[in-house]
Amino acid sequence: xxxxxxxxxxxxxxxxxxxxxxxxxxxxxxxxxxxxxxxxxxxxxxxxxxxxxxxxxxxxxxxxxxxxxxxxxxxxxxxxxxxxxxxxxxxxxxxxxxx
Amino acid sequence: xxxxxxxxxxxxxxxxxxxxxxxxxxxxxxxxxxxxxxxxxxxxxxxxxxxxxxxxxxxxxxxxxxxxxxxxxxxxxxxxxxxxxxxxxxxxxxxxxxxxxxxxxxxxxxxxxxxxxxxxxxxxxxxxxxxxxxxxxxxxxxxxxxxxxxxxxxxxxxxxxxxxxxxxxxxxxxxxxxxxxxxxxxxxxxxxxxxxxxxxxxxxxxxxxxxxxxxxxxxxxxxxxxxxxxxxxxxxxxxxxxxxxxxxxxxxxxxxxxxxxxxxxxxxxxxxxxxxxx
Numbered sequence: 001x002x003x004x005x006x007x008x009x010x011x012x013x014x015x016x017x018x019x020x021x022x023x024x025x026x027x028x029x030x031x032x033x034x035x036x037x038x039x040x041x042x043x044x045x046x047x048x049x050x051x052x053x054x055x056x057x058x059x060x061x062x063x064x065x066x067x068x069x070x071x072x073x074x075x076x077x078x079x080x081x082x083x084x085x086x087x088x089x090x091x092x093x094x095x096x097x098x099x
Numbered sequence: 100x101x102x103x104x105x106x107x108x109x110x111x112x113x114x115x116x117x118x119x120x121x122x123x124x125x126x127x128x129x130x131x132x133x134x135x136x137x138x139x140x141x142x143x144x145x146x147x148x149x150x151x152x153x154x155x156x157x158x159x160x161x162x163x164x165x166x167x168x169x170x171x172x173x174x175x176x177x178x179x180x181x182x183x184x185x186x187x188x189x190x191x192x193x194x195x196x197x198x199x200x201x202x203x204x205x206x207x208x209x210x211x212x213x214x215x216x217x218x219x220x221x222x223x224x225x226x227x228x229x230x231x232x233x234x235x236x237x238x239x240x241x242x243x244x245x246x247x248x249x250x251x252x253x254x255x256x257x258x259x260x261x262x263x264x265x266x267x268x269x270x271x272x273x274x275x276x277x278x279x280x281x282x283x284x285x286x287x288x289x290x291x292x293x294x295x296x297x298x299x300x301x302x303x304x305x306x307x308x309x310x311x312x313x314x315x316x317x318x319x320x321x322x323x324x325x326x327x328x329x330x331x332x333x334x335x336x337x338x339x340x341x342x343x344x345x346x347x348x349x350x351x352x353x354x355x356x357x358x359x360x361x362x363x364x365x366x367x368x369x370x371x372x373x374x375x376x377x
Contacts, residue, residue, distance in 0.1 A: 037305070041162075055323055058313065058340045059303060061165060062229060070162030072305035075312075 020044040020063070023088035034078040034098040040071040050092065054083035057096070074098070103234070103248050107255025109329060110226040114142075115263025116333040117222040120289060123270035124183075124282035125215060134215040141216065142223025149228035166304035169225065173297035176221045179214050180290040181356045184283055186214075189363035262330075285334070287356055292336015294352035295345040302342060310343030 014036055019026045023046060032038050044050050044063040052071060053060045063069040076098035085092025118135065125131045149156065149168075156164045234252055273281050301307040318339035321328050331337035338345060 039305075055318060055339070058299070058338070058342075061303070068162060069165070070304075072303060 015039045015041060018042045018094070020046055020050050020085065020092065022046065023050070023085065023091045025083075025085065025092055025094035028094045029097060030094070031097045031099065032074075032076070035075045037072060038074045038076070040073060041068060042071060043068040049087065051086040052083060053086045054081060054096075056081040057083060059083070060086075103251030104254040104258070107230055107234070107252045108258045109255075110230040111256050111259025112262055112329060113333040114222045114226040115259045116266055116330075117289060118219055119263040119265075119267035120270070120282060120285045121183075121215060121218055123267050124279075124286055125212075126271065128212060128215075130212060131215060134212045135219055138216040138219025139223055141220040143227055145220065145224040146227030146231050149224065150231035163304035163306075166300040166306075170297040170300040170304075172221050172225050173293045173300070176218055177290045177294045177297065177352060179218045179221075180286055180293070181352075181359065183214050183218070184286050184290070184356055185359040185363045188279075188283060188360040283360065287353060287360075288335040290356055291349045291353040292332075292334070295336045295338065295341065295349040298345045298348040299338070299342070302344060307344055309345075310347065312342035313340035314343050314346055316340050 014033075016030055016032055016038060018030065018040060020042065042052055042061075042063055044065060044067055047065040049062060049064050051060065051062045052069070057073050057076075059071055059073060061069055061071055073096075076096075078098050081096040081098065083094050083096065118139070122131070122135055156168055159167070230252075234248060270278070270282060270285075298307060302309045302312075316339065321331070321337070321339060323329070323332060323337075323339050328337065328339065336349065
């Protein structure tokens, strides 16, 4: 059963924070270890909703204004994974670097 | 305006494809229009409600409420589509045989018709709540461009529904002999695609392991944000970077419904028919 249902706990040092402010991601480049499951904690400080989207990571999640969302990604192969805010694609751009 | 149109189009397209296929699959069910419309209205009302309470839903269950909600909605839709398909395969032959007297063949079809409401309602609810939220976000961000947002949104809705209608009209041209097989197959693939997406949300919420991710990568060949990619995603659940678990969900759903349809069509006898609808 443990192979089917993942253990929800991710070690504390695998939690990474992103902040959305003024329709931008901070930091815009995030370095994470390859081969490990990562917990992304995305805090949207703008009053408007944003959608965290990444074709490279195969993730998509709406984050309401002034709220925080949790997104699990990985384990990732080494490489660069682009992500963006779909509602403000011009400014909200970022990349996750797995190494 | 164009960005609004594209995003609204994307959300509407998915719901429109589902409605188009379901409407075609049930073309001979008496009163189906009323149930489809009711589903549409319930879905739209629900969307507004969900959009208004997104903060609460997203905050539920430690930040993974949105995934749970999506997976739940998709799961219910898959069950409903499975039921619909199995039900239709035991009645489809009879309906094809006397297409003009179909009203009689499914006179006890009350249950079947209410499924339409649920499936359409859920499809509209899921896509609609995202659309409403998005439009709300844009209008809040740039108060001046409200009219261009409305215009873009309308363009997106129009484009999405016309493709949904094209699918519906195209299916109606299929000869009756092939009609039930064709729509049955489409609904089958639709359901399997939804099951795979439900798995995707559970993986994103870390409630399910991905097995292998990605299993393959066709994002360079057929990207998800291209028109054919969007169409295939809506129709058969195409994913350019699926995980192993998604494929497992896809295949199990496909096999389970196909087997149910086979069993149902084999047990086609007056007694079995009577038993099914009661």
